[in-house]
Amino acid sequence: MSWLTALLLLVVVAAGLLRWQRPAWYWLTFGVTFAALRVLVRYASVMDACGLTVPPSRWRLHLARATHRPAPESRPPQILRLRPTRTGLVLRIKLRPGQDAFDVAAATDRLRHSFAMYGVTSRELRSGIVELRMTGYDVLKRVQMPVKVDRAPMRVPVALREDGAVHYRDYRQMPHALTLGATMSGKSVYQRNLVAELAAQDVALVGIDCKQGVELFPLARRFTALADNPDTAAALLDALVTRMESVYQLIRAEQRITSDVPDAEIAAEIWDLPDHLRPTPIVVLVDEVAELALFASKEEEKRRDRIITSLVRLAQLGRAAGIHLEICGQRFGSELGKGITMLRAQLTDRTAHRVNDETSANMAFGDISPDAVLAAIQIPTDAPGLAVTGDSTGGWARIRAPHTTLRQAVNACNRHADRTPDVPELAAFRPVLPHLALTPTPAIETTPATA
Ligand SMILES: Nc1ncnc2c1ncn2[C@@H]1O[C@H](COP(=O)(O)OP(=O)(O)OP(=O)(O)O)[C@@H](O)[C@H]1O
Ligand SMILES: [Mg+2]
Numbered sequence: 001m002s003w004l005t006a007l008l009l010l011v012v013v014a015a016g017l018l019r020w021q022r023p024a025w026y027w028l029t030f031g032v033t034f035a036a037l038r039v040l041v042r043y044a045s046v047m048d049a050c051g052l053t054v055p056p057s058r059w060r061l062h063l064a065r066a067t068h069r070p071a072p073e074s075r076p077p078q079i080l081r082l083r084p085t086r087t088g089l090v091l092r093i094k095l096r097p098g099q100d101a102f103d104v105a106a107a108t109d110r111l112r113h114s115f116a117m118y119g120v121t122s123r124e125l126r127s128g129i130v131e132l133r134m135t136g137y138d139v140l141k142r143v144q145m146p147v148k149v150d151r152a153p154m155r156v157p158v159a160l161r162e163d164g165a166v167h168y169r170d171y172r173q174m175p176h177a178l179t180l181g182a183t184m185s186g187k188s189v190y191q192r193n194l195v196a197e198l199a200a201q202d203v204a205l206v207g208i209d210c211k212q213g214v215e216l217f218p219l220a221r222r223f224t225a226l227a228d229n230p231d232t233a234a235a236l237l238d239a240l241v242t243r244m245e246s247v248y249q250l251i252r253a254e255q256r257i258t259s260d261v262p263d264a265e266i267a268a269e270i271w272d273l274p275d276h277l278r279p280t281p282i283v284v285l286v287d288e289v290a291e292l293a294l295f296a297s298k299e300e301e302k303r304r305d306r307i308i309t310s311l312v313r314l315a316q317l318g319r320a321a322g323i324h325l326e327i328c329g330q331r332f333g334s335e336l337g338k339g340i341t342m343l344r345a346q347l348t349d350r351t352a353h354r355v356n357d358e359t360s361a362n363m364a365f366g367d368i369s370p371d372a373v374l375a376a377i378q379i380p381t382d383a384p385g386l387a388v389t390g391d392s393t394g395g396w397a398r399i400r401a402p403h404t405t406l407r408q409a410v411n412a413c414n415r416h417a418d419r420t421p422d423v424p425e426l427a428a429f430r431p432v433l434p435h436l437a438l439t440p441t442p443a444i445e446t447t448p449a450t451a
Contacts, residue, residue: 023138027087031137051103053096054074054075086146091132092131101124108132115134118138143159150168153202154170154171176348178332178344179352180361181353186386190351196408196409202281204423210229216285225423241314244313280421281322287328311327325347331360333359351364353379369390371396
């Protein structure tokens with residue numbers, strides 16, 4: 001008997017320790033079973049307490065009266081499925097007549113407390129069917145990406161959402177993106193994650209890093225073109241516009257619209273071209289964009305106008321030629337001069353890290369979603385990398401990218417250096433490899449010496 005008690009005590013202590021130190025492991029070992037039982041056992045009473053039940057229908061009341069049975073109780077939405085996941089539970093429910101998805105969305109915070117879960121979000125799958133995604137612990141505290149993710153051409157996993165789902169950057173759906181955030185908020189780490197993921201794809205990477213190249217030059221072996229100052233950036237962007245024009249010439253040459261060509265085969269973008277003719281898509285990463293828009297003299301003002309005009313042209317016309325913009329900056333508003341708001345309007349995918357004022361959050365979401373603005377200004381200072389992402393449909397979510405170190409990103413880029421394509425128009429901007437990228441990098445990350 002005593003060894004059984006000791007074993008039980010050991011299990012309880014282990015569970016407590018796991019819950020405290022390794023919530024993800026606790027969830028997979030104990031948490032998921034306890035939570036599933038809790039949801040199933042308390043379901044009816046919680047739904048009732050949260051006001052998500054409907055009174056019995058008239059015919060059920062009549063039937064009860066006719067058969068001298070007690071009056072039937074109010075009924076909660078029907079459970080269609082309860083699925084455990086790596087980070088929580090997914091509950092699919094069917095609404096009763098008279099209920100709507102907004103009722104459930106409004107009750108998510110009450111459900112979170114009642115089921116003792118860390119977070120609950122709801123979304124309508126189709127008319128009458130709602131999915132409740134519950135997380136068992138704070139998945140954004142220590143981001144661990146799942147091993148199995150859906151990678152596809154021009155679609156890369158970049159962060160984790162607060163409901164435990166993977167957040168993807170899909171260049172075919174949202175061609176251009178804007179990432180804002182105060183200094184030290186995690187923009188460059190987010191961009192580094194993107195580079196590390198894109199490195200394994202058939203894509204040409206072009207970088208403009210006006211912080212003298214400190215963020216992007218160590219990754220140079222996987223970059224087709226790099227610029228570390230506004231003068232080179234202006235010339236590089238001109239070359240990209242030339243490239244865009246030559247891709248359109250190619251598409252036109254392939255565009256044979258005769259009556260016997262089926263609709264689906266008429267090429268209007270690079271993805272319609274046959275594989276052997278398709279030009280490599282290009283992702284242009286710009287870090288600290290404001291540096292490109294600032295000027296102190298007449299000469300610099302001319303350069304600035306040239307840069308912004310090229311960026312606007314690429315944002316407006318680049319998608320079908322396979323040119324995508326990924327712009328990062330601390331602020332990106334009309335105070336940076338003419339052309340900026342026009343450029344911003346073309347950047348569909350918006351991400352805001354911690355910002356210091358509402359105006360900065362408005363630059364990302366003001367024209368999309370007021371709720372997202374509020375969420376962005378509430379990001380705490382002690383969680384760099386935490387961000388709010390939204391798109392032009394008005395939807396938004398909290399995300400956090402994994403903390404990829406520069407060493408890990410360099411290793412990923414070096415591993416895929418042979419994939420770096422040559423783009424003839426950009427040949428003049430091919431980076432001269434710095435010593436950092438040439439020295440063989442150890443596969444295992446080195447631990448910094450403690451002082
Ligand atoms: N996703 C993350 N998870 C954990 N820590 C992070 C994350 N992102 C950033 N950090 C921490 O925050 C620090 C600053 O991040 P980063 O350099 O990306 O900020 P930034 O917004 O680019 O700043 P700046 O505008 O000054 O360039 C990093 O060195 C890292 O320690
Ligand atoms: Mg930075």
